Amino acid sequence: MPVDGWAVARAGLVYAEWDGERCRITGDELIEGRHPASRLITALAGDQRLIVGHGLLRSDLRAVAMVTAVLDAVLLRSLDTLVLAHRLRGGRYSTGCGLSDLAWENLGIRRRKPHVPDRLSGGADPGLRVGRQDHAPRDDAALLANLRQTLITTRVLVWGGGFTAGGRKGSVELTDEHVAELTGRRPQPENAAWRPLLRAKGGGDEDGQEAGAACNRRRPAVPGRDTGPGGASAACRAHSGASAHR
Template sequence: MGKGRRARRARAEHVPVVFCDLDYDRGSRPFGRGVAPAPPEGWAVGRAGLVYASWDGRRMLVTGDELIEGPQVASRFLQRLAGGTVVIGHGLLNDLRAVDMVSTVPDAVARAAVDTLALAHRLRGTFYPAGCNLSDLVWENLGVPRRKPHFPDRWGPAQRGTADPRDDAHLVARLWECALRSRRLAWGAGASTKRARSADLTGEHVAHLTGKQLQPEVERWQSRRTRIMARATAWTGCADVPPLTSLPAGCLPAPAVIRDLAERLHQAALIPGDLPDEQLLTACQWMGVGQNAEARYRIAAGRPLTQTLRLRLGQALWESTHVPFMHEFLSTRRLCRTSASAYRTLDRLTSQLQQQRARVASVLDRL
C-alpha cells in the first residue's frame, strides 16, 4: 500500500465527534419529598457548551470547544451539531426534548445522538438506576470530581455558580474515551446497592457509542416525536389541553398572539423589539408547566389567551429578555437560606421585579 493510500485511509478513519452539555435558565428538576419533577419539555435553555474532537478508533483528539450563550441558544446549538458525524452528551435525549420545544430538532441530529446516560441506565438494568449521573460516572471511571453539582436547584441557575457547561462536555468526552478504551463502564452506589459496580461493554454497546448503530433509546425518542407530529391536526377541536409533550415548536403555527404582546411591551420600552419566534416560545418555557401547555395549545388551536395567561406570558417575556437580572434575583433568593445579609439585597431586587411586573400589567390591561 502506497503512502498516499495510507494517508487517505487514515483521514477516513478519523470520525468527527461533538460532545455537548446544556445549562438551563428555568425549569430544572426540583428536588424534595413530594415535589413533582418538571419534564424536560418545560426547561428553558440558557447556555450550551460544545467540545469538538475526532476519533480514529484508538484515541481521541480534542480540536476545540465553544460556549453558546445569549439569544437563540437552541437554534445556534442545533446549527453547530449539524456538522458532527456523532453527537454525544450525558442526558442528551432530554436536552433535545427541551430544545425541540423552541426550535425543531432535525432528524439528522436526532439520529446522530449518543446518550451516555441512556446507555448507563441500560447497563445497570434496574427500575431505579441510581448512580448513573455524570458526577458518579466520572468519579467511578475517571477518579475526578465534578465541579457542577449533580442536583440542579429548583430556582434555576442559582446553584450553577461559576461552572461552565464546557467543563461537563470535556468530562463527557473523557468518560466516553475511557469507556471505549477499557470496554467497561462503572456506576455509583444506589439505595439498593451499597457499593459501586461495573459492566463489560459488548460490541453492540461500542457500536452505539461510536454512532455506527442507532441507540434503541434514540429510536423510541424519534417514534414518540412522530406520533406527536401526527396528532398536530387533531388539537383544534380538543376540549382538554393536551400534555406539554405534544406541543413542540414543529407542531405550532407562528405565535402571533405572543408577538402581539411582545410588540406592545416593546412600544412601552420594556423589552427589545423584533424578537424571533424562538425567543417568543422561550417565554413560554419561563412559565409553569400547566401555563406553558395552555399557551401552546391556544396557539395551535387559534384561540385567544385568557387575561390571566396573557398577564403571566407578558411577565415571562420580560423575564426571558432580562436574564442577568433574573439570575441575580434567583441566586440571591437561594443565598437567603444560609445568609441573613442576603435578605437586604433580595428586598431591593424584589421591589424592582414588582415594579417591572406592575408596568407589564398596566400595558397589558389595556388590551
C-alpha cells in the first residue's frame, strides 16, 4: 500500500520504565476520536524518554506525516526495531523480521494481531481475508516492550523465515553498540535520513512539514536518553491503529 493510502484511526500508548534488567509497564493510553495523529505527536513530544516502535520510521511516522508535522523532538528520540532488525539481518527487507516473527522466534509468543493484513491474505475472497481493524493497538506495544527487554538481556536477535520466497531463519549476537541503541544511549543512524527519504518517496503534508520546521526552530529537540537507572522506552504503531510504549 502506498504511503498516501495510509491513515491513522487510533493510537495505543504503553508507558514503561527500564531499570537495567527488566521493563516495567507503568500505564497505557488509547488515543481515538478526532485528530488521533496530531494528538499522538503531542503526547509523544510531551515526554523526553525514548520512543520505540516496530515499523515506527518505515510506516507509523510516515502515516502520521500525511496529516500533521512530525517534530524533531519526536523523531530524534525514535527507535524503530524493524529497521534495526533488518540492518542486523542484512539484505533486502523480508517478512521474517515482522513483529509476529520476532515475537515467536525470540519469546515463543503468538501475536494476537493477525500476521497477514487483508491486502495480502486472499484478495477479493472474503473467506480468505483476515480482519485487523478491531485489534487493540496497545497489545502490540506491550508485546514490543517484552521483546525489547529480551533483546537487551539475551543480546541475541532471532528472525524467522517469513512467507516470501527464499526467506531463511537466522540469528545474530548484539554488540554493545546495538544494546546502547536499544536503550537510547546511542541514536538510531536511520533517524537523520528519515525526512529526506520521506520527501524523495512522497508523502507528508507540506504545510505540516513547514509548521513542524517552524516549531522545531522555536523548541530545541532533546536527543533520546535514559531516564532513571536504565531509562525508559516507547513504541508507536500507526496505520489502522497505533501503539506506543514509553
